Amino acid sequence: MRTRVVVPIAAVLVMVGVAVYAITTFDGGDEVVDFGVPPPQAGAALPGDAGLDIDDVDVAEELPPRDVVFEEADWQQVAGWIARENADGRAVVVNLWASWCGPCEREIPLLNQAAADHPDVAFLGVASHDAYEDAREGHAQFGIEFPAVRDADWDQIAFQLGARGLPTTVTFDTDGRMVGRVLSELTPTNLAELLGTVQ
Template identity: 45%
Template sequence: MRRSLALLVSALVVVACSGDGDIADFGPGAPTADAPELPADRGLDVTTVEEPGEVPPEDAELTEADWPAAAAWIRRENEAGRPVVINFFASFCEPCKRELPLLLDTAARETDVAFLGVHTNEQRALGEQMVEEYGIVFPTLHDPTGDVVFEVGGRGLPHTVAFDTEGRLVSRVFGELTETSLDRLIDEAR
């Protein structure tokens, strides 16, 4: 069942970002009538996720990772007293590309918050091109199967989530970030 839901989420990611850059509106975070409930819809706490064999490095650059590895990365930042903002992106997602300058500027300014990019649902080489082209300097993970986006309740791209310093998912934005929505995410994580 989990695999079927992950495939559905992957399909939604592609549908949400295909075409001329239209943003799929999935509402304020609750499941829609056509979307199945996902694990994160009932709350998500990274402290309950089993430790992986290896934690991605603090300065990861497209390190391949699944949900346990991403959760461990979040926990490490939490132990240092930092909330975490995770932005999911892919090269086929035009709104993802448009919001990257805002994310990069905010990450440079908000040094007490950890930012993590997760390149999802496509080949690593495409993520490498995006990291280089857009000058992404915050840590990034490569999630080729969509495992991480599935676990946090993603229903398309762009999707950005925030975890507080206790490892709890506290806020999300479905769709392209604005300065206001990103500031709200950060405030709710603090």
Template identity: 45%
Template sequence: MIGIGPFSIDVVIVAVSALLAWTVARMLARRLPDSPYKAAGSLLLDALLVGLIAARLGYIARWWKDYAQAPWSMISIGDGGFLWWAGLLAALLFAGWRTRSIRALRMPVFAGVFAGIVAWGAAGGVVELLRRSAPPLPDVQLAMLDGQPIALNSYAGRPVVVNLWATWCPPCRREMPVLQQAQSVFPGIAFVMVNQGEQASVIQSFLEQEGLVFNHVLRDPASDTMRVMGARGLPTTLFFDSDGRLVDTHMGELTMASLKNTITRRYAQESSPNSTNQE
């Protein structure tokens, strides 16, 4: 998995792009009479905040049916749920409105936004290339709850969502109903729940107590999957295509909206029309 310390690469890219946008706006504003660089930097940060709020609200509107069923998930911004084009439009409109009486600041602020967009797009393209060169569905030897051995790469040949979890992990426990529902909504995708380091009796007891039923529950006693895939914490969800290539990752708790969004983007055929009818 790609990341820097505890932060996912997507968060780092957004932060670096925002810093670049702020820097460019201030540098260009320094060349203006009276050098209003502080005002330019402040205005750009305000536009960024407005854009983030608009991007989140746009995403919630896009997946309203799922968020309405679990209202608390609207504030779970860790699910990565942002409609970026809506945020960009809102940021530009806000910047244009704020500079209507200070037109000298318009060029530095818009140039900063443009620089941030270019950096964000370029870095996103590089990350996508790195993901394509990531390890395939690994040949990790795991075990079913009845003790039968199974290799994780035996699921190759269809899209696979691998969830790394443990019963002691609160966010893992909270997202499991989402994953259980998803395996019914998207029957063409294998949802493989790979428990990290726990005994079969502990896993079975937990599933029965919570009333959870999964088609594929595996044990990874030595947490080999985490090591091989470079996962930095639990829960971690890995998305593999039918060729066994890693196409997306998510560290942290999933919401139904974010899970559906990733599946829609990465598994176009499997996400329709059967899934739509079962929502």
């Protein structure tokens, strides 16, 4: 008799825990869900750690084209690119990479496939911590099939998004809030979890 009571109570407690987690994580607050390697607990917090809202950024007036193949852009231009996609009802995935980064190259096929499978989500690659010519060659070598830019300020986009290394991939919902982040190489599992934050 005791087992019959304990199992339903345990199930209810698990469901309540999941509901509380979902409400506190996706309530439109400033929470960002990290998948994969968590950010370090010690050290200085970066802007993206507490959440980021594109509406709070003074976006540039001149933006990269929606289908930008490869050009330089600063944080205000990337934020404006995200805002423009949001205005059309599209969530955004931003992937930070560099030409010298082996894990970055390995995850590009996953991102190319995800971009093809999710036309309702905009994808943007950002070369960071990389010289322009190296990044341009890396873009071609990696076979990136979604829009991409190079951080004109070397690392400011990565700084704003809370990246501690490369690769880093983040999601913005259709309201311009950063809601998910992977601070390591993407896998099919953590990419699916990350896309789940915006679908």
